[in-house]
Amino acid sequence: MKIKNIIIFSIISSLLLLSLISIWKILSTLQGVKLDNLNFQILFILGFLVTFLNVIIEKKINFLIRLFIFSFIFIFIDGYLIQNLPFWYNFGSFLIICLFFNKLKKYNNDFFINEHSTQTIIFDFLTLFGIVLFSFVILFPFYMMLVTSFKTQIALLVNPLDFSINFNQDIKELFKSYFVIFKSYKFGKYILTSTIVSLGTVLITLLFAIPAAYAIARLNFFGKSFMSTSILIIYMFPAIVLVIPLYTVFSQLGLRNSIFGLLIVYTATTLPVAIYMLQGYFKSIPKELEEAAILDKLSWFGIIIKIILPLSIPAISSVALYVFMIAWNEFLFSLMFLDNPNSFTLSRAIQYLSGDAETPRQYLMAGSVIVTLPVLFIFVYFEKYLVSGLTAGSVKG
Amino acid sequence: MKDNLSYTEKRTAYILTLPAVCLVFAIILFPIFANIWISFKEVELKDIRIPEPRAKKIVKTVSGDENKIKILYKLRNSSLLQEIRKVKFEDKYPKNLKPLDLDQRCTYKKNKINCDFGTWPAKYKENFQILFKITDNSVINKKELKSIKPKLDGDSDNILLNANFTLKNFKKVIFENEFLDLLLTTFYYTFFGTIGSIIFGILTAQMVNQKFYGRTFMRSVLLFPYVAPVVALAYTWELLLDPNSGTLNSLLINYQIIETPINLLGQKYIDINILGIDFKLRLALTTVIIFEIWRYFPLAFLFILARLQAIPKELYEAADVDGASPFQKFFKITLPQITAVISILFMIRFIWNFNKFEDVFLLTGGASGTRTLPINVYQQGFAISDIGTGSAVSIVIVILLLLFMFFYFKLLGRKVDEN
Numbered sequence A: 001m002k003i004k005n006i007i008i009f010s011i012i013s014s015l016l017l018l019s020l021i022s023i024w025k026i027l028s029t030l031q032g033v034k035l036d037n038l039n040f041q042i043l044f045i046l047g048f049l050v051t052f053l054n055v056i057i058e059k060k061i062n063f064l065i066r067l068f069i070f071s072f073i074f075i076f077i078d079g080y081l082i083q084n085l086p087f088w089y090n091f092g093s094f095l096i097i098c099l100f101f102n103k104l105k106k107y108n109n110d111f112f113i114n115e116h117s118t119q120t121i122i123f124d125f126l127t128l129f130g131i132v133l134f135s136f137v138i139l140f141p142f143y144m145m146l147v148t149s150f151k152t153q154i155a156l157l158v159n160p161l162d163f164s165i166n167f168n169q170d171i172k173e174l175f176k177s178y179f180v181i182f183k184s185y186k187f188g189k190y191i192l193t194s195t196i197v198s199l200g201t202v203l204i205t206l207l208f209a210i211p212a213a214y215a216i217a218r219l220n221f222f223g224k225s226f227m228s229t230s231i232l233i234i235y236m237f238p239a240i241v242l243v244i245p246l247y248t249v250f251s252q253l254g255l256r257n258s259i260f261g262l263l264i265v266y267t268a269t270t271l272p273v274a275i276y277m278l279q280g281y282f283k284s285i286p287k288e289l290e291e292a293a294i295l296d297k298l299s300w301f302g303i304i305i306k307i308i309l310p311l312s313i314p315a316i317s318s319v320a321l322y323v324f325m326i327a328w329n330e331f332l333f334s335l336m337f338l339d340n341p342n343s344f345t346l347s348r349a350i351q352y353l354s355g356d357a358e359t360p361r362q363y364l365m366a367g368s369v370i371v372t373l374p375v376l377f378i379f380v381y382f383e384k385y386l387v388s389g390l391t392a393g394s395v396k397g
Numbered sequence B: 001m002k003d004n005l006s007y008t009e010k011r012t013a014y015i016l017t018l019p020a021v022c023l024v025f026a027i028i029l030f031p032i033f034a035n036i037w038i039s040f041k042e043v044e045l046k047d048i049r050i051p052e053p054r055a056k057k058i059v060k061t062v063s064g065d066e067n068k069i070k071i072l073y074k075l076r077n078s079s080l081l082q083e084i085r086k087v088k089f090e091d092k093y094p095k096n097l098k099p100l101d102l103d104q105r106c107t108y109k110k111n112k113i114n115c116d117f118g119t120w121p122a123k124y125k126e127n128f129q130i131l132f133k134i135t136d137n138s139v140i141n142k143k144e145l146k147s148i149k150p151k152l153d154g155d156s157d158n159i160l161l162n163a164n165f166t167l168k169n170f171k172k173v174i175f176e177n178e179f180l181d182l183l184l185t186t187f188y189y190t191f192f193g194t195i196g197s198i199i200f201g202i203l204t205a206q207m208v209n210q211k212f213y214g215r216t217f218m219r220s221v222l223l224f225p226y227v228a229p230v231v232a233l234a235y236t237w238e239l240l241l242d243p244n245s246g247t248l249n250s251l252l253i254n255y256q257i258i259e260t261p262i263n264l265l266g267q268k269y270i271d272i273n274i275l276g277i278d279f280k281l282r283l284a285l286t287t288v289i290i291f292e293i294w295r296y297f298p299l300a301f302l303f304i305l306a307r308l309q310a311i312p313k314e315l316y317e318a319a320d321v322d323g324a325s326p327f328q329k330f331f332k333i334t335l336p337q338i339t340a341v342i343s344i345l346f347m348i349r350f351i352w353n354f355n356k357f358e359d360v361f362l363l364t365g366g367a368s369g370t371r372t373l374p375i376n377v378y379q380q381g382f383a384i385s386d387i388g389t390g391s392a393v394s395i396v397i398v399i400l401l402l403l404f405m406f407f408y409f410k411l412l413g414r415k416v417d418e419n
Helices: A002-030 A040-056 A063-081 A087-104 A109-113 A117-148 A153-158 A176-183 A187-218 A224-236 A240-253 A259-283 A288-295 A300-311 A313-329 A332-337 A346-355 A361-381 A383-391 B002-039 B142-147 B168-175 B179-208 B215-227 B230-241 B247-254 B283-310 B313-321 B326-354 B358-363 B373-383 B387-418
Strands: B053-061 B068-077 B084-092 B097-101 B106-109 B112-120 B125-134 B151-155 B269-274 B277-282
Touching: A002 A040, A002 A087, A002 A117, A002 B247, A040 A063, A040 A087, A063 A087, A117 A361, A117 B179, A117 B215, A117 B230, A117 B326, A153 A361, A176 A187, A176 A361, A187 A224, A187 A259, A187 A300, A187 A313, A187 A346, A187 A361, A187 B002, A224 A259, A224 B002, A224 B326, A240 A332, A240 B002, A240 B373, A240 B387, A259 A313, A259 A332, A259 B002, A288 A300, A300 A313, A313 A361, A313 A383, A332 A346, A346 A361, A346 B230, A361 A383, A361 B215, A361 B230, A383 B215, B002 B387, B053 B084, B053 B142, B053 B151, B068 B084, B068 B112, B168 B179, B168 B387, B179 B215, B179 B283, B179 B326, B179 B373, B215 B283, B230 B247, B230 B283, B230 B358, B277 B283, B283 B326, B283 B358, B313 B326, B326 B387, B358 B373, B373 B387
Parallel strands: none
Antiparallel strands: B053 B068, B068 B125, B084 B112, B084 B151, B097 B125, B106 B112, B269 B277
């Protein structure tokens, strides 16, 4: 029973070690280390032996000594015997193995007597495995986007595996793609358009949504329940269905290629979300405050300005951030409505840039970095507000 | 007194909601009805523009006679398809000009000319000129004269407003363009994308629900694909998967896992052999679905994580006392607690994936077997510029969605009854 558990434990933990080392190998390859085989089998057997022996001799030798012996064996075989690899690579492997052994500390001999030890191990290691793998899979494209924007056309074609950035070159050379897209492709103008459209959408949406949300949260009127259910239905409604009628009407009214046209559409599509989020928050404000205000003969308008607004600044700012992000990221309507390069938004401009097959990829990636950075910055900085709003079912995508 | 108060309350409520309701009605509800209208019409992109009479004014001097000036109007009908009726023309001139020859269709009064051109057929063109005499021998400023723009006016049919209806568009959608294949592709894309994102959502939520160092950071990282702009992500993936200079293919070749690069976004089928059974996998569609899962699992993750954190700890403690294994705890406690969230998520994601346009459009443009219904709306309406058929496709989308929602709620209602 116990030996079986230890064997299962060794297999699973060596799989984790394998994935850690493989990711490290991939990253090293991208930094120019010549590695043409991931050596899955050897690494797996090595990891298995190391973890297995580690448990067996656990009580005889001190943890630190074990750590050094095993990591030395591992690195010697992997980084020296199979293939001679540079020092920094081996040092990285060493750190990974230290981390790995630190995790293993918990699973000592006594642990394997436990009835459910195999399942506990599988669960724990799946979690670790998942964290490593998901971080890698999610961050890799972002990493690639950033690195590619600093490369030159020739470097990209000659060796697509070279992800190293040469920091020794002139700053003008390093940021060349960024200079080019600002100079020859007018990205400054597009940033301005995108900012105006997004901020405008935020302002108009709040202006329309706050009164409506207040009415739905507080006042009694005919059609109230109908309105609050239809908000959700409208929120689910597909944008692609609106495209053709809006296109025809906007063409006839001359609203295509205009910021105003975009503003109307963006506001209308974000309004249901904004009203839904705000009315939920307004309902949580105690009613007594308003009742006192009514006795003081304050009008509804006064109540909203003097009582509701100051109390709901967190909710309003999180709605504002959302609407900003939705408007900034929006692509479908800007693709349909804008065909004059003078009125492009950032997303549309990048898509336009890619339409020309001769546009170097690094320009495209520099544009992508520019359009992504503000959103990620807002998201990371205000994460606390935004996550609670996200679970309230807000952002459509 | 009370009635009076409830009356003002009602009135205020309507005033407060009116702007939002009007806007949403104009931009979201009206287009849905307009779509039904357009889908029964034979309209092309070029028919949308309302035909209008146009005139270009050119001022010419008459050689050999300084006291005369010629004004030429190049008149035309802007539409290549429709006639314009009752074309009216009006222009103003300085006081020192007098017309020498006047067309029969025109009258001259108080330095103003008024013409009645009647009906202009489609593509109509005419050079219309008037000779003027300068009465006071002064020099005429040509630019100034040209800057006075003539006014034109006319009646024309708006093709969108006439009462000619046809079923042609729906026939085209259903009997041409491999409708069945279109439906199947859309279904695969929607269904597997939804299921995949929910499965990964459960896995990641379960992961982050444990305590470990850097948990909050991990939570924001997991949401990155969801909050970043599609355009940037799609082009990065395209670059990553490129068969010639893409990182993924180069890596796989470098590690000798594959021999020749695979065009993951441009190849319709790939032969796969699993356990001796050969079958064809729709490669480009699979790649697009993987991108979709990658981008949208964070939503599922967030919903499920919020639910997981709300499960009372006592349940797990009781299970520990009973000696339940981690798997038993997951299947007997966790899973039943999150089924409600999953069923809502399934519906939301199914509807949104069904209508997803940008992702597929940016990655493949609908080529190599990735043409879904929303892509077809765009292709019909804007690439082939057949607006009517595009509208018909969007009506098909709406009908399918309503059907889905109807059956889903029915099924869900029955489940609730059984419990």
